[in-house]
Amino acid sequence: MNWQDISAITALDFTSGRITHLAPQSAQADWAQGFFTTLGDMAVFSASCDDAASFLHGQLSNDVERLPQGPVRRAAYCTAKGRMITSFSYWKNSDTIYLQCDANQQPAVQKRLQMFVLRSKVKLASLAESLIPLGLGGEKAEALLTTYFATLPAIGEHVHDAANGMLLRHEDAGAVARYQWLVPAEQFAAVWQTLKNALVLSNSSDWYLGDILSGVSRVVAATQELFVPQMINFELTGGVNFRKGCYPGQEIVARSQYLGKLKRRSFLASVAATGLQAGQELFNPASPEQPCGHVVNVELLNAGESLLLAEMTMADAEQGDIRVGTADGPALQFRELPYVIHDITRTPE
Template sequence: MLQEFAARHHVNFSENRLRGYAPAWNQPAFQLGFVSLLADQGLTMISGEDAASFLHGQISNDVERLPQNVVRRAAYCTAKGRMLASFLYWKTEQGIMLQMARDLQASTQKRLQMFVLRAKANLTDCNEQYVSIALGGTHAAGAVQKWFPDLPAEGEQRSNDAGTLIRQDGVHGLLRLIWICPVALADQAWTHLSAQLAVCNSSDWYLSHILAGIPYIQAATQEKFVPQMINFELVGGVNFKKGCYPGQEIVARSQYLGKLKRRMALGQAAAAGLVAGMDVYHEAHPEQACGTIVNAENADESSSLILFESTLADQEAGVLRVGSPDGPVISLMPLPYPIVDVTRD
């Protein structure tokens, strides 16, 4: 389906990413209005009368009390609290939709299916039914108005016959939306949007995601992090008041016993081609890596923006490098949210 879509609309895909355009994330045209595709994100629907209660017992956030129009994040963890995947999830008329990195979707869906047991819940791969369109900027609301007259608030969604429109966390005032568009409507939608908004690479969307300080788990970082290590509770991905789920005891203990010595930071490095899972080193102890890249994207031909996890002590003083002890220096940038304990007022 993806290659046929690409051929019809004369766009280029590689590794499920839209590519071939000049970087736009820091250009005025991006602020005015952009559109791209997120074919590297996968969709799984959980349906059936026990869908909410089943999923509630598997992930780090509340599902049973999820309002109809709200979109939430959640972690799916091992028994040791390590993240196997990260989701966006929301309700539709058919059930609960999960969006996650496509390179994890098949294994994650299979693992969830193992725990359904007697619950009346069905898991369905929806990648052939929908196209995930990323768009934003000043003109984006007008571009989708014919399908979604009322724009959702941040962290909310609107669903109708045209699919689901999700409003993501903004950064520097930038409106960011994801449209989960039915395949039958995708050609019409893309033709309309690409005529009104600047078409950009998928990486431009992920650069805005990095600037928003929003991490997501990929195959390269599976089982590397407890949620708090990548600030996942700070971006709404953990509910400390809900019931049990795999890894819940470890996640709660890390929070309440004050052992949060590792955190995620935002940075820029003078090197292109950095990828998730690469090591981070500190000049004071170069013999051993002190951290890991969570997400990375090329900012231009010679630099990258990264989210990386390391000890707070290493972030506070000294020089950090990526890839090797003598690799490119990481210049720290401020996150758009404070590092706080969300369990305390």
């Protein structure tokens, strides 16, 4: 099932699988009680057969060989220079590993991985049209999900049910619990109608705000190969295992961590502007001749304001006056991340 088919079922016109035509609702009480939306800018593929775990272990920045059933982990897929091609969420059941990334990148990333399979016993298969991603949240959503799943996962866990798809628990948006439901295509029409009757339909941005508030970055097509994992705090959110074996770019990533060469990080900020895009350049007016960083991820916060994760040097962040797009563009208003970041080149006081 593609998004044209889904548009016909829902009577909605999707842009890249997202709902974008509604007003922001994340501050509304009825939204917090129970909402749903589409997450079609994410896609899943699977890796199966005898060598799937060992093959992926040698390609990704996190441990795959010792991945148990239950946890959802993050991993970077890097070039030989340590730059992130994409970011994955991944998990497994008894015989299959599932990987989720930006939908625009998924075909090319899967093809790139396939090039390195060689004689390994690994089968990669796209599930982009057989599992339809929906985002849900709030107490009413949790109550509804219990009619489909015997248990609900904790944050960072998943529930796999062959009949009803897969359910993943994401970081909360404030006090609102968030879930991603990968719905089997053949059940989508019935599930959509049930959700429509019980929950508030929301823009996709309202759901993704939870990732940004949690400081969880993801690489999309517009930011491919811009960042070493630590530049987007990826190791702080569980995306890098420094004790595992080699993978493409591992030497660069490790050197950045242990030799004190990393001076760039990502910060949480809001900006009084809309229409911003991932990959957009950031500027310090004190040095306007070249950009000091990039927008990592950005979502609409309300009718006139956006929330973003912004990558830049630690020194520029400390200076404080950072603009989007041009040196005289809208100014970032920095917010506190839910975890501590530090400059590893400095000796703690």
